Amino acid sequence: MTAIDHTAFARLESEGRLLNPVLKGPTHKPGRFGFRGELALKFTPSTAGEKRPPELAVDQVISTTREGEPTIALFAAYLLSFDYAGVLADVLGETLSPEGKYFLFCNNIPLDRKFRLALGGATFHIVPIDEATVYNELLELLKIDKTDLKKLDTAGKQDFVADKAARFSASWPFLTYEEALAIMGPVRNPGENRPV
Helix, strand or coil: CCCHHHCCCHHHHHCCCEEEEEEEEECCCCCEEEEEEEEEEECCCCCCCCCCCCCEEEEEEEEEEECCCCCEEEEEEEECCHHHHHHHHHHHHHHCCCCCEEEEEECCCCCCCCEEEEECCEEEEEEECCCCCHHHHHHHHCCCCHHHCCCCCHHHHHHHHHHHHHCCCCCCCEECHHHHHHHCCCCCCCCCCCCC
């Protein structure tokens, strides 16, 4: 049984960054460990030991790693602002790898722009997203038919996505972080137009 302490998630777990998990455990592939939830980037200062929600977190994280390997194989997440990508790369730090498949679905990148970005020694695929979910957009990007996933549980779906992502490649242009910041739009208020 794969334990989180023997994976690239160990430091993130010990720092209390892996929040609200839908999945945080071994998948069905021997040695693979999956996480699906939120990743805290910046913590809110706490007084008297109270637990507070993080000041900054990325949502809809879908990630896998392998037991005994120091890096994350797959990481996908929703970013309200592309500007968080630098903070995210700093938090992931040594768990990033040139061989990993990393996808950031950014709400304030123009819908007609997809590009690659070198950050923290890894390549991130930057994908615009509006009202959809990371999971659905990732399935579309990886050309996965939802009917193939129907009978699978959460861990099984994570395995299927991770296997497909490992073979993904795209010839999208490379942008520098500064070039990408220049094309990003304003940050949307996530509470806007929601019924009270």
